[in-house]
Amino acid sequence: MxxxxxxxxxxxxxxxxxxxxxxxxxxxxLFIIISFFFKKKSKLENFENVFLTNKLIKNEYFKKKKNKDKEVIIENNVLKLSISTIGGNIKNLFLKKYKNYHNNDENLYLIKDNSSLFGLEFTNKSCKKFNTYEVEFIPKIKEDEFKYTINMQAKLDNNVYISYVYVIYKNNNYNIDFYIRTKGFSDLLSTNLEWNQKLLRLEKDPKIENNYNQIFYSINKFKKKINFLNPKKSLHKKAKNLYWIANKQQFFVSILLFKKPLKDKKIIFFLKNENLNSINKRSNLKIKIINKNNKELNLSNKWYFGPLDYNILKKNKYGFENLIQFGGVVGKYINRYVFFYLFSILEKTNLNYGLIIILMTIIVKLIILPITYNQYKLNSIIEMFRTSFDDINHYKLTNKQSLIKLDKKILMNSILYAIIQIPIFYSLFHFFPTLINLRGKSFLWIDNLTYYDSILNFKFKIPIYGNHISLLTILYSISLLILRKINNSKYQTNNNSIYIMSIIILLFINNYSSGLYLYYLISNIINIIIYIYYKKNL
Structure with missing residues (x-):
């Protein structure tokens, strides 16, 4: 401007x-010239033009220094990454403890072949611009007992340089400290900070995975409240006082945290769908920093590249654990403080994860057993009344009042049962598909408890149902059918409706997490056993 x-x-x-x-x-x-050269491109066009035209202070720099890209390779127990000497970026980064299920169990790369790019564009007071994407950085590596320090420095002239400093900690640490320092840049007018990342496909079903890919961000260091970019409302978002921003995938996340929140900075970020085979979405963050006091650039940041593991994220103390989508207002508390707590205890038994889900189901059913048993008892009593009361006029008023009281008792018990059962039912829809502990874990014929099981795949797709047959959802539908039949045999006016509903349910649930329907199947089997036991002991 x-x-x-x-x-x-x-x-x-x-x-x-x-x-x-x-x-x-x-x-x-004058205005024609201005509108021609400074015409604002559409937001999507700006999104696509990530790579800026390089205009260094000295153009001869590239003529002399145009070298091939070299990589600095560093690893700890959980990460292996390479840092490029051209642009100073993390070129490749994969997680050692996880596999990519989209590409036949290959290494799980969060960054591959510069799929994530971080860069700076500088503008001086003469309006000349240059950026760091193609600048050559010379690495200096230090190692001590706890960490590796890689100082990537691009020297542009005497006492004029840019430094990216990466600190990679040893052992099981997914955090990378990242510092940006400049010298000889105090006469800058502004600096544009940009981070662009392609969200690589990592899971079995790209369509399901894509539903979880999202940009989250925090603008308050102390409240730890997070927001997200809703693509249904807008493909871009403007924000102030940014604390951290995350490119979240179904089970993994890439986070850039500013140790000192960027106050009064112009910040904008985008999210765009991609139809490429290896990419689901692309995100772009742009931050404009105005140099008001002729200061050098001095930013202290932190990267997190790792799993959406609640316990690991919680240790960071930045509110990262809120990235795990445990559900709505009620569901997230049930999942976090009941199901996840119970799951964590059972996980210590080192049993198969399918058995852990079965044990968790049994424990939950035992906890609510008194309510379930009482519900069956009251249903049986009212069944007896309705069977014998063919003509209510034959009975005295006291019997009518007794029936009214009983109906009220049944109603209250049904409400209580629904208050407990319905939140549990819907909470689990968010629990199993987002629990990284179950990712890739097998049970019987199920190869991945966070995705649907498949006993037969089609070369075509059936609307709503999908392109496969899930045995677990068939077993669940059969158990639901049996439960409804034995529980409603006296009152069902149209028995065909039970079969129709079971078929409709089967159509809609074929693509959900197998862990979810393993829980529901065991829950129905337990309910059938309770009902049969009660009937025998009337």
Missing amino acids: YCIYYIILSNIEIVMETKFNKFLINILI
């Missing part, structure tokens, strides 16, 4: 010396 003001001001003197018509012509020409 300062460059535009300069052009306008430089024309004021000319304007004052001309006649009115000549003045209008000059103004018109």
Whole structure:
């Protein structure tokens, strides 16, 4: 904008010396030139043009220094990454403890072949621009007992340089400290900080995975409240006082945290769908920093590249654990403080994860057993009343009142049963598909408890149902059918409706997590056993 003001001001003197018509012509020409060179592109076009034209202070720098890309390779127990000497970026990064299920169990790369790019674009007071994407950085590596320190420095002139400093901690640490330092840049007008990442496909079903890919961000260091970019409302978002921003996938996340929140900075970020085989979505973050006091750039940041593991994220103390989508207002508390706590205890038994889900189901059913048993008892009593009360007029008023009281008792018990059962039912929809502990874990014929099981795949897709047959959802539908039949045999006016509903349910649930329907199947089997036991002991 300062460059535009300069052009306008430089024309004021000319304007004052001309006649009115000549003045209008000059103004018109001026605005045409400005609109041509400074025309705002659409947000999506800006999103696509991630790589800026490189204009260094000294153009001969590239003529002398145009070298091939080299990589600095560093690893600890959980991460292995390479840092490129061209641009100073993390070129490749994979997680050692996980596999990519989209590409036949290959290494799980969160960054591959520069799929994540971080760069700076500088503008000086003469409106000249240059960026760091193609600048050569010379690495210096230090190692001590706890960490590796890699100082990537791009020297542009004597006492003029840019430094990216990466600190990779040893052992089981997914955090990378990241510092940006400049020298000889105090006369800058502004700096644009940009992070662009392609969200690589990592899971079995790209369509399901894509539903979880999202940008989350935090603008409050102390409240730890997080927000997300809703693509249904807008593909971009403006924010102030950014604390951290995350490119979240179904089970993994890439986070950039600013140790000192960026106050009063112009920040905008985008999210765009991609139809490429290896990419689901692409995100872009742009931050404009105005240099008001002729200061050097000095930013302290932190990267987190790792799993959406609640216990690991909680240890960071930045509110990262809230990235795990445990559900809505009620569901997230049930999942976090009941199901996840119970699951964590059972996980210590080192049993198969399918058995852990079965044990968890049994424990939950035992906890609510008194309510379930009482519900069956009251249903049986009212069944007896309704069977014998063919004509209510034959009975005295006291019997009518007894029936009314009983109906009220049944109603209250049904409400209580629903209050407990319905939140549990819907909470589990968010629990199993987001629990990384179950990712890739097998049980019987199920190869991955976070995704649907498949006993037969089609070469075509059936609307709603999908392109496969899930045995677990068939077993669940059969158990639900049996439960409804034995529980409603006296009152079902149309027995066909039970079969129709079971078929409809089967159509809609074929693509959900197998862990979820393993829980529901065992829950139904337990309910059938309880009902049969009660009937025998009437």
